[in-house]
Amino acid sequence: xxxxxxxDDAKLGNGLRSRLVREGYAVDLADNGVDGGxxxxxxxxxxxxxxxxxxxxxxxxxxxxWRAADNLVPVLILTARDGWSERVEGLxxxxxxxxxxxxxxxxxxxRIQALLRRAATARSPQLRAGGWRLDxxxxxxxxxxxxxHGPVMEHALTATEFRLLRxxxxxxxxxxxxxxxxxxxxxxxxxxxxxxxxxxxxxxxAMLGANRIQTRRGQGYLFRSGD
Ligand code: CA
Numbered sequence: 001x002x003x004x005x006x007x008d009d010a011k012l013g014n015g016l017r018s019r020l021v022r023e024g025y026a027v028d029l030a031d032n033g034v035d036g037g038x039x040x041x042x043x044x045x046x047x048x049x050x051x052x053x054x055x056x057x058x059x060x061x062x063x064x065x066w067r068a069a070d071n072l073v074p075v076l077i078l079t080a081r082d083g084w085s086e087r088v089e090g091l092x093x094x095x096x097x098x099x100x101x102x103x104x105x106x107x108x109x110x111r112i113q114a115l116l117r118r119a120a121t122a123r124s125p126q127l128r129a130g131g132w133r134l135d136x137x138x139x140x141x142x143x144x145x146x147x148x149h150g151p152v153m154e155h156a157l158t159a160t161e162f163r164l165l166r167x168x169x170x171x172x173x174x175x176x177x178x179x180x181x182x183x184x185x186x187x188x189x190x191x192x193x194x195x196x197x198x199x200x201x202x203x204x205x206a207m208l209g210a211n212r213i214q215t216r217r218g219q220g221y222l223f224r225s226g227d
Contacts, residue, residue, distance in 0.1 A: 001046040001116060001166060002026040002184050006036030006062070007078065008054050016049065019105050020112075024139055024162050026186055033057025040066055040073065044183050047074040047115050049108070050095070052086055060086075060093050067094035074115040076108075127169040129225050130212055134162075134169055141165070141207055155207045160185060164200050168213065172225035175216050 003020055007013035008031045017027045028043070030036035033054040040048055040062065052059035063075060074097075077090040081100040090098055096118075097111050113136075127134040131144045139162045143153035157165065163185045168176070178194035185197070201213055201221060214222045 001163065002028070002044065003112070004028050004030065004036065004040055004043070004045045004048045006030045006033065006040070006048065006054060006059065007051040008032060009051070016105065016108065019109065023109060024136075024159055024166075026163060026184070031055075033059060033062050037062040037065060041069065041071060044180075045073050046119070046184070047076065047112055049076050049078065049112070051078045052083075052090060053080075060089060063090065063093045063095060074119045076111055076115060078103075127166065129169060129172065129223070130208060130227060132208060134166060136166065160200055161203055164197070165204055168204075168221075168223035172223050175219050175222050177220035181221070 001024075003025050005013055005016055005020075005027060007016065007029070010031065013029050013031060017029050020027045028039060028045075030039055034056040036050070036054065036059075037057055039045075050059045050063060054062070059077060063077070066073065066075075075095050076097045076099060077087075077095040079086040079090060079098050079100050081102070083100065087098045087100075096115055099108055099111060127136070128144065133142050133144050134140075135142050139157050139159070141155040141157060164181060167181060167184045178197045181197050182194040185200075205213055212224055214224065216222055
């Protein structure tokens, strides 16, 4: 999942970015309204954290412009603590949620996760397939059927494996091109080499079984939700 933070306070922006990267998201950071507006209009983000008080272009104008262009990316706005009128304006302009400054990073994380869950097409909040469940908090793949006396079967996932698998599991039974997968797995400065996706798909197949992720020649990959 790929997130955009538009925040001109460098300390806050960088702190949020590090925290979200640790939680397994690919994160881009813009420090003004013009760059943030452009990134949000051209890159496929799964959610945006948008400060309203921004240099060059106010956050509200950025949000209105996205919504006028039918860009429905989930947006959480950051507002002044007592800025009730900002919150009202922001929600009316199409924000999905808001958080007043100062806030605790844990609350921001919980709200972003809730936004992503609401936006996900996944039918159940737990991501499951073929006897496996993705433990998003621990970034591990866990076997559904725990044997009564044996150890629970688990695979630890690298950050890239986790991002890729989570994207597959949230978009099951659809053909996903390598370039689309790469866009959602890497941030803007990432390697963006769609051939690397093949390597990671190979690693996921080794854990999930070879047939879970099918190759569609010339089109991409399809993650099967059924058995
Ligand atoms: Ca600001």
